[in-house]
Amino acid sequence: MHRSPFLLSLGGLLAMAAAMGVGRFVYTPILPPMVEAIPLTKSQAGLIASANFVGYLAGAVLAAVRLPGSRRFWLLSSLVATATCLFCMGFATAMPAFLALRFMAGAASAFALIFSSALVIDRLTATGNGALSAVHFSGVGVGIAASAALVALLLKADAAWTTLWFASAALAAAATLAVVALVPRDEPTAQPAQKPDGVRLTPDFVALLGAYGLFGFGYVITATFIVDMVRGTSSLAHLEPYIWVLFGLCAAPSVVLWTALGRRWGVLRIYAVACLVEAMGVAASALWLQPASILVSAVFVGGTFVSLTALGLVATRSSGGDPRGRIALMTVSFSVGQILGPAFAGYVYEATGSLATPLLAAVAALVFAAMLSLVADARQRAFSPSR
Template identity: 60%
Template sequence: MNKSPLTLAFGGLLAMAAGIGIGRFVYTPILPPMVEALSLSKAEAGLIASANFVGYLAGALLAAVRLPGSRRSWLLAGLALNAICLAAMAVSTSLALFLVLRLLAGIASAFCLIFSSALVLDRLAATGRSGLSALHFSGVGIGIAASAALVATLGDWRSMWLASAALAVLAAVAAAMIVPADAAPSATAGRAPRTKLSSAFIMLAVAYFLFGIGYIITATFLIDIVRGSPAIRHLEPYAWVLVGVGAAPSVVLWGALGRRIGILPAFAVASLVEAAGVLASVLWLQTLGVVIAALFLGGTFMGLTALGLIGAREAGEGDPRGRIALMTAAFSLGQIIGPVFAGVVYDATGSLVWPSLLAASGLVLAALLSVASHRFAPRTASASRAARRPDA
């Protein structure tokens, strides 16, 4: 039975909520009680976070090759593995096992994102309802907010992981019932054309790498910062919910700005807004500062993710798959470096101020690079159009 475009988008929302909003980001609100109960150092906490991002990178690269079986089968496998890894986090106190589980969860998250997007967005485009893609991507923010609200009602870190796993299972089952099987794949002959890397793309890829570092330190340690500051500790149950609330509509809002002023200028604006949120997280330890940090972080990171990938498609010639894969690798590398660096610095200095200041500086540089990329891109695009124009 054919699904309506709205139903398909809602199915994608549920898959994104389970695999990304819960599977990837619930670690942040669970981290503080885990650190206290298990006496983890900040370096160990950052290492666990980075293991997840290593897995995400591996999953993204693996999903980019032709895998046997249907895309829906791989989506369901990712949703199942995600729930299993969430539940298994509650049954161990071993750092090594935590690293393995979060790495596998990262692979699962990448599969959920890539295969749900492939299944849902293709069909939305075919029906002329591409605008509903924003509903699909809003699942990340909804998953963050729902899981944060859930774990805020619990006191034990083990029960937090188990409850999150149960929530992910519910969302995954509903997504499996809604998202239909994909059509039979068509055989593709020949090798994909070699990816051509323009100077505009290289600058954008560096900006995307800096975005990966810039957002992930705050995304990993925001709740830990709130918990460790007596004046704002009462906001711990709400801060990560606010991140999700900010994330839910962000793709719609930044996409609208991108259509008005251009994709890369919008990327620059979002980078500066996010830099302000990162600074607020460590320099404004009051109620309003926490609210701004959470909303600015949540309100930009998914928008920046989408804008960067759209920009990559436009920043060169030929098949864009290679450029998108390189962007994913650059972003993932930034996410891997950020938490480990911040954790090591925290253990040495007792503060996340310096890592956050460097992260904010990186986001400002990312804004400048995206503007520079925008200035190069029009000439590249114009030259390309001229090259393709037949002589009359």
Template identity: 50%
Template sequence: MKQSFWSSVCLALGGLLALAAAMGIGRFVYTPILPSMAEGIPLTPSAAGLIASANFLGYLTGALIGASRFLGGTPRTWFLAGLALSALTSAAMALTSDVWFFMMVRFISGLASAFVLVFSTTLILERLTTAGHSALSAVHFSGVGIGIALSAVLIAALNHNTADWQTLWLASGLATAILLAGATVLVPARSSASLAAPTDGGRAREDGRRPWSPTVIRLVAAYGLFGFGYVITATFVSVMARTTPSLTEIEPFVWLIVGLSAAPSIYVWNLIAAKLGARRAFALACLVEAGGVAMTAVSTSPAIFLIGAALLGGTFMGITALGLAEGRRLTAEAGTSAVRQMLATLTASFGLGQAAGPWIAGQLHGVTGSFQAPSIAAAIALVIAAALAGL
């Protein structure tokens, strides 16, 4: 039992490193690097939004590919390949200042991060559940927050030493490669038969639920609205701080606050879900996040802005995990393939919302000259997501 528990701990830590690399750094490091790119290239908010949307479009594409029944290979192979690609694409951002090149590279990076999320989560949750240690899934999902905090410290330290934006991307690629090495060691290979074996001792059962029941449809729609609702602030919060005179001094701390708040959030929201149920906890978290997004939009007070950043960090990974956990619950008895397809479908909906968010934010910024209008739209989307999930 002890050996099994510690094996599960190592597995969860490997998942933590995987998500820290591909999501916390590979996907989200664009946020703290963006102010330096905007000044050094320079880069307009509209162009910055297009680059971010390309990343999230790649994320959507990766999720759709991950849902395919015909994709060969093992989950471990695919998520490690995704991590390697994430490291390479981060480093490649330093090669030029061409916006179209940035969009192409960030598209590939988004595809890689989706592969890591879908395949590492499928593999790790399956093994943890089989071992009877599903509670350790909180460790796996905390990797995103830890990766964000790590990237915030890394970028702030390099900025303190007046590093240019190219150096910031190269350092991010190197950090991702180091985390890849750790994940490779901590997530051991198993035979494909043992990974795919159904836990009921026979053929995978259908659980009697319709694949596209109203509950599932509402969950998928709410997940997409959540993707739209969180991503505008998550993309531009550092730029908002740097370009607002009263917030300039707190800019190095904003993304760090987001990451530190995100790291323990899975555990907290799991406790809430144990009392309210996953869907109601999902709805509550969306409402809390809507409040945080609105705070960053309507106030120039440093304290309120940081509270808004903390509410964003303290909810977005909780919502992500709750949605994936609910999707897994709805399909668990149908077998590993069905679970993977449900996780990929949710991730695709999420990716569609993410792809739309930065582009719309960039366009609205061009019209209004601020991020207030897109942030308010994001908060409204989160309220609608809460209503759909809570029905």
């Protein structure tokens, strides 16, 4: 069964919106009312975020195994699991339940990312429409913006934090139904009969893996705590309904911009530039808690983190070996950085009363990631003169 390339990319967008934009990142705008109502400490909030990323790691490892069934089956299963976990969060009342549900949601989001990327991007590339992969990845920003707007509206209506999870589950479920209609069954040739090639750990790919993990650490502290920082600072509190919406609105179109620059100037070079832009955004929130600086942080971090995810996965296509295995290994590296970031930030906050130190550590990680990306680029160009 065939779909037009645009409809297929739209299906990918909605899959990413449901699993990543809502399933993973709606925790950020829901976190402040959760912290106040339950209540939660910063370290507990960081642990819940890290549990999601541990699940993401587990899902990435499992997705690297050649599982029975089609890629579409696993994609749709992961989206159903995402909506279910979101719904159940509204009934949870204790840390073990929060940790378990966010772990399962993280595993589901990794499955959705890997299988939707393999399924949608492979088909788009095969039909000469690879540029539409930017539409697919923009789903993360679309999901963030849509769920953030939904949460903000419900908070204005004095909804409880539990209602925010139920509404987010309904949003993810609606997107899943659209994916069912837009993403057709796998083509007969989608699952090759031969055993896939192994992943070749070339020096350029090892450098890229390191850069991807450092990027995961570098963005996630801001992405987890920015709304909580805004609510907890009196001069910024009026920005709470808008800051995460802005974050998502900047993320959605950014993939088109950064991937276009990558095609023109080289994916790994632009990856390095985007890491440095993101580092400036993180530094803004670390050094100056003022309305202007927090807006800069939302624009710079929101406008790069999805693009860096996409650029990293695009770069893997030139590194040799089985594409799904490379994507899974990159996702593992990324998730290790994400696991460490929120837990580290939460515990440092408990010890110092400030997120400045972990945010500055994130800035250093992003600068180092930019350096490793340039190393990977130099290695690729040295051994591929035709480029």
